[in-house]
Structures are given as structure tokens and as C-alpha cells.
Amino acid sequence: MPNQERPRFLVVGGGLVGSMVAALLGREGFPVELIDRRGDPRTGQIEAGRSINLAISARGLNGLAALNANDQLLALGVPLYRRAIHARHSAGGGVAYQAYGDGRQAIYSFSRGELNRALVGAAGATPNVGLSFGRRCVDVDLEAGTVAHVDAGTGADRRTSRGVIIGADGAFSAVRSGLQKRLYQEYSQSFLEHGYKELYVPARPDGSPALEMNAMHIWPRGRFMMMAMANWDHSFTVTLYLPRTGENGFDRLTTPGDVQGFFEREFSDAVPLMPSLIEDFFANPTGAMVTVRTYPWQVGGRAVLIGDAAHAIVPFYGQGVNCGFEDVLELVDQIKANPGDLTLAFDRYQQIRKPNAEAIADLALMNFHEMRDQVASPLFLWKKRLEHLLALALPGWYRPLYPMIAFSLIPYAEARARAAQQAATLRRIGWSIGALITVSIAWLLLSR
């Protein structure tokens, strides 16, 4: 059932993914309306205190390049070339470094709010795009292709918008909950037992950064960890990851004394850099991290999910937005490639993106364990060195997983499959060498 030639799109959610898809569809000449619950980031204060800084890598840069806004936006990002691993004071308190790639390859630390402001600006500057902020979606009718929304502050002024619905409304998507009520909709949501809290390291009084700017700072502590990523103004956005309950859990840190004691024991080198620690800890909310998997992502060419709304993932591979931008490019490409048939366009889009979203969701969960537990272990460091050596020795054949994810555009599912294949081959080679050594020793012993 082909749709009308020039459909009108209704984007729900004006975050990074929603504003980018609105801008790109608008440039293709489609009329687009975007509605978002929050205030307009171009005029108001950016919502703070609950975000995790973004790490934009190759895929994200590729998305920004599609906006032709690369240079201007990149100025907001701080390149991170390596991890800086902060040991416990009781373990010497030193800092060890691990390059992410070949030393020149970098991921880029962005303030979510600032990047969002820039992307909303790009969408708003596009002729066919209308933006409505401060509007909360209260009802989605997937059959009729309408969304009812109200003033987010007062709950009054109910209006209905009509169009092909693009659900870009994040991990707790209202559009997705409409899909979820349909028969045969596969759906799962699973929360990490850890929560997170945003904290802050300001620039020094003389304006210089308090930590090295061009590194991702990590304090791995086994069952929990802390991270810090630079902002362009030389401040750092810090994220503390703790179990929600139990030993070293958020529920055990209820007084300023608890927090101060915990930080001095676990993150003593960071304490002098965080003058507003206690204040921030109790003012900022504890965030939840959820993995959401669902399928299909579309309803008959009338509605489609994108970004976190389609596949919320945990933040530990730093790929959430990168994956979302890949979704945007694929969706726009398929809409252009299948004129007059959105059902087919959305179907191709979901078939291409779903396996990749699954792969990065799994990898992000795996990386949580790696960053928390293993990143500081000698075995992990040796494994990374071995990977590096193999990549140098067998450049055509061996590529470590992390650079494939962060520094290439190889689809996530393909990168994961390739890494698994490489690992299996290495195991076989290892076994063969072991067998060869055993046979040689046996031969030597017997031939004496």
C-alpha cells in the first residue's frame, strides 16, 4: 500500500536523534513537525545534572558530516586519545594510560546539552521544519497517524498533530508504548542493577583543566566505578556508577559523611578536584540504565521507531548516539530510495538496523563488566597488548573489536561476528601450538 508521494512527518522527541532526522528530512523537501516535552534548548537553560557526557566516534562523526555541520560542531568536542586509569590510593594511586587506537585515533567528548542545542538549531534553520517545544505527548494513535499533545507545564491546551510518526522519544518512548500494545510485538526491558549520578570537576581558578583533557578518566573499582570526560571549557562531567542497593550502593550513601568517607577511600585523588561533591551528590538524581529490545520497529508505513526508542542500550560502549545517528542515515536513505512506499522503506530500514542494534546492546553490556572489573587487571592489559601486536603483525586479517566499533563504519553485527571468528581462530592456533609442543617434548623424551 504505497503512501502519498510527499508525506508529512511528525517527529516525537527533539533530542539528538530526533533533531537530526527532522533536519535531514526537511532538507529532502518533506514537511516535518517536531514536538518535544522540554523547553527550547536554543533559548533556555540546558537541562543539567542528569546526563552522561557523549562520546562521539566515527559513526557519530559520519552522521554529523551528513548535516554539513561538521567543523562548527566538532569545535564543541574534546578529542580523547586514551583511557587514564586511576588506581585506588591504597594501591599506590597512580594513573596508567591505554591508547584507544593507534594514538592518533580519538573519540570526542561532547556535552549532550550543547550538541543538542546545535542540532536543534540546524533543524530549526531548515525551511520545511516546524518545532514545538514544551509539548508533552499524551496519546498516540498508530492507526490514524495522530499524536495528541498538551502543554508540558500546565497539562492544558490539548492539540492533535497528524503525520507519519517518527518515534525519537528515547528509552521510555511514548510512541513505542503504542506499538507494544499490538499483538505479536516482541518487547523486553531490563534494568542494570547499577544506577548513575552526574558529578562535576570544574576548571582550576586559573582556567586550566584539573585533569588531563584528552583522556577518558576511569576509576575502576570492581563492583563499581567512576568516569570523567572533559568539556571544551576545561571542566569535566563526572559519572559515578554504583549498585542501586547493597554494598557500596547508592542506598548506603545517605549522609554527607557517608559520601565524603566513601570518596576519600575510593577516589581520593578526585576529591580535591570536586569542590561541590556533596552538594551535587544530593542535588542530582540517581539515573537508571535500561536495555530495551523490541521488534518490529514500524507499523504499516505510518509509524517508525528510531534511536533509543527502538533500542535503548547501556552507555558503556559509548555508542548510543553513534548508533542513533546510523539509524537516522539509514532511515533517510531508505525513504529516498523507496519513493511513495514508506512501508517498504521502513521495512528495509528495520531489517538492516535491528541486527546491528542487537549487537551493540550486547557489547555495551559486556563492556560494562570489562570497564568495571577488568580494565585495571594485568591480564586485561596483556590481552590489549597482544591484540595490538596481532593487529601490527596481521594487519589485513586481525582487527581488535574496539577500533572496529569506535573507528570504523563496519556494521556492529559484522564487527562482532568478525571479532568472534578471530578469537575462535586464535584459540585453534593456540591449541595447535600447544599440541605441537606436547608432541615435540614427547618425541624428544622418547628419542633420548
Place this chain on the structure above:
Amino acid sequence: MPNQERPRFLVVGGGLVGSMVAALLGREGFPVELIDRRGDPRTGQIEAGRSINLAISARGLNGLAALNANDQLLALGVPLYRRAIHARHSAGGGVAYQAYGDGRQAIYSFSRGELNRALVGAAGATPNVGLSFGRRCVDVDLEAGTVAHVDAGTGADRRTSRGVIIGADGAFSAVRSGLQKRLYQEYSQSFLEHGYKELYVPARPDGSPALEMNAMHIWPRGRFMMMAMANWDHSFTVTLYLPRTGENGFDRLTTPGDVQGFFEREFSDAVPLMPSLIEDFFANPTGAMVTVRTYPWQVGGRAVLIGDAAHAIVPFYGQGVNCGFEDVLELVDQIKANPGDLTLAFDRYQQIRKPNAEAIADLALMNFHEMRDQVASPLFLWKKRLEHLLALALPGWYRPLYPMIAFSLIPYAEARARAAQQAATLRRIGWSIGALITVSIAWLLLSR
């Protein structure tokens, strides 16, 4: 936070589980209100054409025994002592038998509608229990402990009931969707790629049954299958399981000619027994089968899930209602054992029942593959014979899984763990025997 001494319960859903929990709580002296969307089964026509017959086994009988209504209810059930496997006409068309247990052990085939009518009767006859039928739940407020409901026919006459909410409203539970909106609620729903359709084998004109009464009839066909279970009136409720789409799928059977041809090819011995085949096929809906997993099952002593609402499973182990009745007994026991503290009672209930619900959900999915693919294979028959021999040879140690599930009250999770342990031990013994034989042959060859 202990609840009031004598709480009032509000049971949403008057199916088998809901009516049983209402009856048992009423007998304990708690005031109970039960609301159900459907008409009163004691007075009206039983909803037909979309049910799968029930197989009540040891756990279900244990539940019925708690109602002291065993004898009267058991008269409605037909004992099934064995499987009757119907081969394809092209494979000889014979019938092979497999005993479920020791030959005397049986599962009981019940008409869902008739058993439901009996249980609603038991609930209605209990002094403290009020029943409201034809009332559709439209809003659940888990904080306030209220449920808004309307006339299921007209949608009018909105009323609000208050009480400790027991969500017994099945696989697509409205109470559960209230829980699911809460942060940190684990949730997944996954649909089988197969659908089902109810069909019918009437008694012969002389009143005799057209198939053997005391067997579960199965027509396994690899990617699909058909089953038939007796009713006390000598008719059989037939369930056809096909892929929803594709080869041998429901979507390929669109004309009477398609259906007639398909049945004559695949189930030729059954065709003469089904005079209303074509009519039933097109009149009865195609049902969906879903596995739902969620946790927690309670909200602060104010609401709790039970039965399919807590853990919808596919029907292939015949344990859905059996598991639901175990939930009922555990819930009522915990409420009695923790007077004045429903939060604790519900917490103990969910901690005990959740692992068992997970185990039977997994086993039911596994059994789908066994029944469909393997039940007719010689290897499967040999495996069953070996299991039988082992059980005879090692009665204290070896118990096959099926009888532990169907004929014992061993918790599902424990039965599954025990079966896995037995299988691992048998594999080790097998390997040891193999190694022994190899060494013996080598020794014989070398010593010649």
C-alpha cells in the same frame, strides 16, 4: 509498613486462578471482591472456539484438593494415561502409544469453560466473596489501591473499587501493565511464531467416542502439529498448531479447498471425524501464544500478580493452570503466615514462585520443539525407553523429567536442576564406558 489486620482483596480476573484465590481467601475470612470482563459462566453460555483444553496433573489436583471440591470437579476430567501418536497417511497412518508414567499415572483433560464454571461457583458460594461479571478494568492505580471499571458491553457505568489488588487477569493483564510502567520493572513478552486454532471432533451418532478417550492424541508433523483431548461427553477438543505465516502457515489456508487439501494430506485419519472442520476453521480465531516474564510481582503490599498475569507460558507442557494453582496456594499460605504484613507475604511468595515460573516457562518452550519434531522419531522413542529402564534400575536416583513435572509436587526449578544433573552424570558415564571400550580394544589389539 504493616498493612491493616484484615485487608480487603480486589481480585481482577475471574478465570481459573482468580476464582480459586477468591474462594480460598474468602474462606480465610477476608472480604473479597472479584471483577471480570466476561459474562457470568454460571448463568451464561461458556465462551467457546478459542480455548485449548486443560491438562490438570498432580499440582493442579493438589490445588483443587485445597478447595475440598476434588471429587465433584474430578468427574469433569477425563484421565489420559498415554500419548497416541498418529503417523501421516504417507508413512502408514498407524498409531503408536507412549505411556506418560507407570501406566496408572494420568493427567486429566478438562474443558476450561466447565472447570471455570465450577470454580466460580465455589467462589460465589463463599460468604465473604462478591463477584461482578461483565466489568472491564480500565484503570489501575497501584498507589491508591484502586481499580476503575466499566460495563464491558457499553463502556458506561464507571465505578471504582478499592482493595489490595490481586492481578489474576491473564497473559495480557491490565494490572501488570500498571506495574510495567514503574521504574526498574523487568519485563519481556515474546510471541511464538506459531498460532493455534480450536477445532472439534464430536461423539459418534451412537454417542461413543470417535477416538480413544484415555489418550492425548498427537499428530506431530515436524514444523507443525495437531492435538486432541477428550471431553467427558465423548467429544474431543482439537488444537491445530501452525506457523502464523509461510510454508504450512495459517496465512496459506485461505479457502475451503486449501484447508480440505491440507488436512487430507497431513491428518487424513482425522478428517472423517471432523464434520464441521471447514466451518470451525473459518469461524474460530487464530490464537497467539506468548511467554511473558516480569519481576517484581508485587508493589508494596498493595498489589500482586498471579498466574498467567505474572508468567504467561506456552501451553506445551500442559502446566499453565497447574503452575497457577501452585501460585494460589503459596500466596494464600504466605498471607496466612504473615498476618498484618502483606509486603512481606507478597515478597516471600514472589521469591518462592519466580524461579519455578521461569523453569516451567523454559520447559514449555523446549517441549514445543519436542512434541512437534521429535515425539515421532525413533531416537526419541529409544530415549524414552532408556529413561524408563534407568528409572526401574535406579529408582532412588534416576527420575525422568516429565513425571517429576506432571506427577510430583517437586518445585519446577528443582525438577529441572535435578534432570540436568542426571543428564550430566549419564553423559560422564557414557564417556567413561566409551573410554573403557576404546582402551580394552587397544589392549586386545596390542596383546595379540
